[in-house]
Amino acid sequence: MSDFLQLLGLPFMQRAILAAVFTGLAAPAVGTYLVQRRLALMGDGIGHVAVTGVALGLLTGASPTWTAVLVAVLGAVVIEGIRTRGHANGDVALALLFYGGLAGGVLITGLAGQSGARLQEYLFGSITTIAVGDVWITMGLAGVVLVVCLGLAPQLFAVAQDQEFAQVAGLRVRLYNLAVAVLAAVSVTVAMRTVGLLLVSALMVVPVATAQQVTRSFRTTIGAAMLLGTVASVGGLLVSAYASFHARVAPGPTIVLLALGGFLVAWPTGVWLRSRRRMREPFPVVAAVAHQTTDDHPHEHGADCGHPAVPHGDHLDYVHDGHRHAVHGRHYDEH
Amino acid sequence: MLTDPVRSDPVVVELTDGAVAIAGRPILRHVDIAVRAGEFVALMGANGSGKSTLVRALTGLRPLATGNLRLFGTPVADFRDWRRIGFVPQRGGATSGVPASVWEVVASGRLTHRRLLRPLSRVDRAVVADALEVVGLAGRARDGVSTLSGGQQQRVLIARALAGEPELFFLDEPTAGVDLPNQQALADTLRTLSGRGATIVLVAHELGPMAPLIDRAVVMRDGMVAYDGPPLASEQVATAHLDVHGHGHHHADDHLDHGDPMRHDHAPQVSSPFEGER
Numbered sequence A: 001m002s003d004f005l006q007l008l009g010l011p012f013m014q015r016a017i018l019a020a021v022f023t024g025l026a027a028p029a030v031g032t033y034l035v036q037r038r039l040a041l042m043g044d045g046i047g048h049v050a051v052t053g054v055a056l057g058l059l060t061g062a063s064p065t066w067t068a069v070l071v072a073v074l075g076a077v078v079i080e081g082i083r084t085r086g087h088a089n090g091d092v093a094l095a096l097l098f099y100g101g102l103a104g105g106v107l108i109t110g111l112a113g114q115s116g117a118r119l120q121e122y123l124f125g126s127i128t129t130i131a132v133g134d135v136w137i138t139m140g141l142a143g144v145v146l147v148v149c150l151g152l153a154p155q156l157f158a159v160a161q162d163q164e165f166a167q168v169a170g171l172r173v174r175l176y177n178l179a180v181a182v183l184a185a186v187s188v189t190v191a192m193r194t195v196g197l198l199l200v201s202a203l204m205v206v207p208v209a210t211a212q213q214v215t216r217s218f219r220t221t222i223g224a225a226m227l228l229g230t231v232a233s234v235g236g237l238l239v240s241a242y243a244s245f246h247a248r249v250a251p252g253p254t255i256v257l258l259a260l261g262g263f264l265v266a267w268p269t270g271v272w273l274r275s276r277r278r279m280r281e282p283f284p285v286v287a288a289v290a291h292q293t294t295d296d297h298p299h300e301h302g303a304d305c306g307h308p309a310v311p312h313g314d315h316l317d318y319v320h321d322g323h324r325h326a327v328h329g330r331h332y333d334e335h
Numbered sequence B: 001m002l003t004d005p006v007r008s009d010p011v012v013v014e015l016t017d018g019a020v021a022i023a024g025r026p027i028l029r030h031v032d033i034a035v036r037a038g039e040f041v042a043l044m045g046a047n048g049s050g051k052s053t054l055v056r057a058l059t060g061l062r063p064l065a066t067g068n069l070r071l072f073g074t075p076v077a078d079f080r081d082w083r084r085i086g087f088v089p090q091r092g093g094a095t096s097g098v099p100a101s102v103w104e105v106v107a108s109g110r111l112t113h114r115r116l117l118r119p120l121s122r123v124d125r126a127v128v129a130d131a132l133e134v135v136g137l138a139g140r141a142r143d144g145v146s147t148l149s150g151g152q153q154q155r156v157l158i159a160r161a162l163a164g165e166p167e168l169f170f171l172d173e174p175t176a177g178v179d180l181p182n183q184q185a186l187a188d189t190l191r192t193l194s195g196r197g198a199t200i201v202l203v204a205h206e207l208g209p210m211a212p213l214i215d216r217a218v219v220m221r222d223g224m225v226a227y228d229g230p231p232l233a234s235e236q237v238a239t240a241h242l243d244v245h246g247h248g249h250h251h252a253d254d255h256l257d258h259g260d261p262m263r264h265d266h267a268p269q270v271s272s273p274f275e276g277e278r
Helices: A002-009 A011-036 A042-060 A064-085 A090-111 A116-124 A132-151 A153-161 A163-168 A173-192 A200-211 A218-243 A251-280 B051-058 B102-113 B122-134 B150-163 B180-195 B208-213 B235-240
Strands: A309-312 A315-320 A323-328 A331-334 B011-022 B025-036 B040-044 B066-071 B085-088 B168-172 B199-203 B216-221 B224-229
Touching: A002 A011, A002 A218, A011 A042, A011 A132, A011 A153, A011 A173, A011 A200, A011 A218, A042 A064, A042 A090, A042 A116, A042 A173, A042 A200, A064 A090, A064 A132, A064 A173, A090 A116, A132 A153, A132 A173, A153 A163, A153 A173, A153 B102, A163 A173, A163 B085, A163 B102, A163 B150, A173 A200, A200 A218, A200 A251, A218 A251, A251 A309, A309 A323, B011 B051, B011 B199, B025 B051, B025 B199, B025 B224, B040 B051, B051 B168, B051 B199, B085 B150, B102 B122, B102 B150, B122 B150, B122 B180, B150 B168, B150 B180, B180 B199, B180 B208
Parallel strands: B040 B199, B040 B216, B085 B168, B168 B199
Antiparallel strands: A309 A315, A315 A323, A323 A331, B011 B025, B011 B066, B216 B224
């Protein structure tokens, strides 16, 4: 344990924790808008395209982070263009772009004379090798993403919720769509060093999927997703650091698996909440067909009888075995 | 209606010789339509007759191939005063990939009155609360919009438009696939709006409980205006041309000023797949 605490005190570990906090906050914030538009895989696509950006950085000797930002933004703009212009085969066109990005990246890395291991740092993350400059870039970019995502939340929400309504309300829909695409590209590159380009979408989408199992409003969803994202990324980092004394545990996959673990816990809760709410929904009040009593009814319904009591007008119906029983004097009516 | 529009009332929407083409195919042709302040107009017609396209053209969502559109006297290209217009799209827009509460969806209609980066003011909140009150969903404000029935979601969309306090409403098939009690609630809402002096342009397949509210009917057929005049005599007349063949009651001779609205496209009426109890 003291070894572990000592590890936490090391500068590289502190840099890693900082990067994890900012990534964990920013990625789900953008991810919420992507999921709202039902574009959960867009982050994945941008991640693939960014691989080419990283490779270009390795080839030219420029900072791979910046070339990745550039190419990812470019890719996001193209994807957004295809999405709005092309109608029928939009997803096929996107797929072409994804594979092109990944293949191009691997090819260019080879041309640059770099080993696959160098590229792998970006594909699956290597948060513990992050340099001081990269931490500043990560914090700066994540800060921009957070400010835009939360500051323009009313506008972004309206556009993602109902594009046509937003347009008739006079919002510049295309601009906001583009903004979300660019934000997604930026957070992909922010998360690149943490979880890697191939897993980046997980940090954008899984916390949102987890949060919405139990939330009812957009505001709580985005808040809970950011909290879950941070817990997963910092938690995953610490777990992998702790485990590193015994085995080689990569932080990137640990973070993603931890986030998925959260979803596995939340999912049954969501299913249970939804089914309970459905069960408790009051029955509509309509004129009764006829007075219909039950057959001999040995069971006595009450507050703790175990059968769901559903409001029906001014009384309760007890639901069991496909029947709705309401107390009427000494017997039960079939409602 | 509650306030009878007069000929001298200002024209709020005016489309002259409008045509809309989608992917090169002409969908609307030679459409002339003008709506005066305070009017309650029903755009009717069979499926595919172009009534929804027309309402989308009038809101600026569909660009015109030819023709001129003026909103409140301003050519649409120069029109910036979007807060004066409220749009209720066809259903399907109330839910999205992420949960949203009824209040949040309705409050998004208030955006036309908000500046960037400013929180909702007390007035904004009061207007949102009032909009929810008008559609009878004040008690459901905190509920997720996806837990509401189809008809209730439609009312949420109307409340969202209401929250912008517009003068001119466009509603695209608000009653399609909505059960009768909810249709009645919608009609009551529209009566309130009309009573407040709003101009309403409504796309409808059938009017149902809204029939007594209508000042004027415009019947579309094959992308052209087939009839434009007083509301068709009775509910039967208004819906007769929408029905499939075989009904005995074709009062076809009542209103034939501009062509024949009774000769209908052979379109069986299909209710929305989202319809029904959840």
